[in-house]
Amino acid sequence: MPNLAIIPARRDSGRIKDRNVHLFAGRPLVLYTIAAVLKSNQFDTVLVTSDSDEVLEIAATVTDSRLKSEKRNRDLTTDTATVLDVVNEVVSRYAASGESFDRVGQFLPTAPFRTSADIVKAVKRLDPGVDSVVSVAEYEFPPQLALSHDADNMLHACDPSDPFGTNRTRSKDYPKRFHPNGAIYVSWWKSFLVHRNFFKGKVASYYMPRKLSLNIEDDLDVIVGEAALEFYGIEMDLAAGSGPTG
Numbered sequence: 001m002p003n004l005a006i007i008p009a010r011r012d013s014g015r016i017k018d019r020n021v022h023l024f025a026g027r028p029l030v031l032y033t034i035a036a037v038l039k040s041n042q043f044d045t046v047l048v049t050s051d052s053d054e055v056l057e058i059a060a061t062v063t064d065s066r067l068k069s070e071k072r073n074r075d076l077t078t079d080t081a082t083v084l085d086v087v088n089e090v091v092s093r094y095a096a097s098g099e100s101f102d103r104v105g106q107f108l109p110t111a112p113f114r115t116s117a118d119i120v121k122a123v124k125r126l127d128p129g130v131d132s133v134v135s136v137a138e139y140e141f142p143p144q145l146a147l148s149h150d151a152d153n154m155l156h157a158c159d160p161s162d163p164f165g166t167n168r169t170r171s172k173d174y175p176k177r178f179h180p181n182g183a184i185y186v187s188w189w190k191s192f193l194v195h196r197n198f199f200k201g202k203v204a205s206y207y208m209p210r211k212l213s214l215n216i217e218d219d220l221d222v223i224v225g226e227a228a229l230e231f232y233g234i235e236m237d238l239a240a241g242s243g244p245t246g
Contacts, residue, residue: 002044003103004094004189005037008086010077011052016218020109021054025226027238028058029216032112035238038064039116042123043105049086051077083108088196095193105186106198112225113212114183116237122184122206131191131201135184137213142174178205181213 009020009030016022020030030048037046048059048069059069076086087106094101103126107114114135125133146158163169184206185198195201211232214225228234 002101003042003105004091004101005043005046005105005107006087006090007033007037007046007048007107007109008072008083009048009050009052009055009109010072011050011055016216016222018052018054019216020050020052021058022216022222024112024216024222025229025236029112030055030058030109031062032236032238033107033109033114034059034062034067036114036116036119036236037105037107038062038066039237040119040123041116042103042119045101047090049090084197091192091196101189103186104189104192105184107184108182108215110215110217111181111183111213112216112236113214113228113234114208115212115235118206118208118212119184123186125204125206126186126188129202130204131195132185132187132198133204133206134198135181135206135208135213136178137181137208137210139177139179140210142171143177144174145169145171178207181208182215183208183213 007030011018021028024032034046034048037043044066046067048055048067049072050056050069051072056069056071059067072086073089075081076089083106091104103123118135122133122135144159144161145163147155148158149155157164161168187198191201192198211228212234214221214228216222216225229236
């Protein structure tokens with residue numbers, strides 16, 4: 001049975017204008033995700049959904065029969081609409097038309113360091129004993145040491161143990177904590193139809209190191225990301241000088 005990949009790419013998202021078509025290492029950001037998903041050969045249908053004509057035009061340059069693109073419904077382009085809303089709409093529409101898949105995946109264009117090899121390994125983690133697999137990275141700073149400040153700019157510990165007041169501020173005293181890095185979300189189709197969420201049921205992790213977990217949210221991320229490519233010698237599925245074919 002075939003598998004479905006969804007690449008949601010809004011026009012106005014993040015702190016960079018038209019972020020998903022912003023040039024990163026010489027290529028539009030969304031192309032890195034398209035290339036990685038296609039090269040993984042894990043998905044028979046790869047759907048780019050966007051409210052941006054420019055994103056759809058870029059997707060149309062990719063010569064791979066598995067890649068499809070569509071203009072997103074207007075009610076899914078509001079500030080309150082979430083990526084999960086988009087995925088649920090697509091899944092519901094396919095299910096209503098009688099189409100069925102083995103797996104469904106979500107891949108955010110803001111995570112260009114995820115490679116086809118990562119996708120293959122994450123899909124292999126989706127065994128019969130789990131409902132979903134989500135890629136994660138380690139927090140660089142213990143979340144237990146987070147602070148908040150009120151309207152008067154007074155600081156307060158977020159953790160009830162008050163680590164600063166009790167002088168427990170050494171990072172190594174706290175267990176590692178992880179967060180989704182936005183790169184890979186994959187679920188069994190039947191599980192997603194039930195849970196409508198990648199984080200419900202039994203969820204396995206696919207760990208990715210920090211240097212491969214950078215998300216492109218603003219201009220600084222572009223600068224840091226391009227420097228990381230050069231410094232670490234990271235090999236991506238879409239090289240700066242390659243064509244946009246799948």
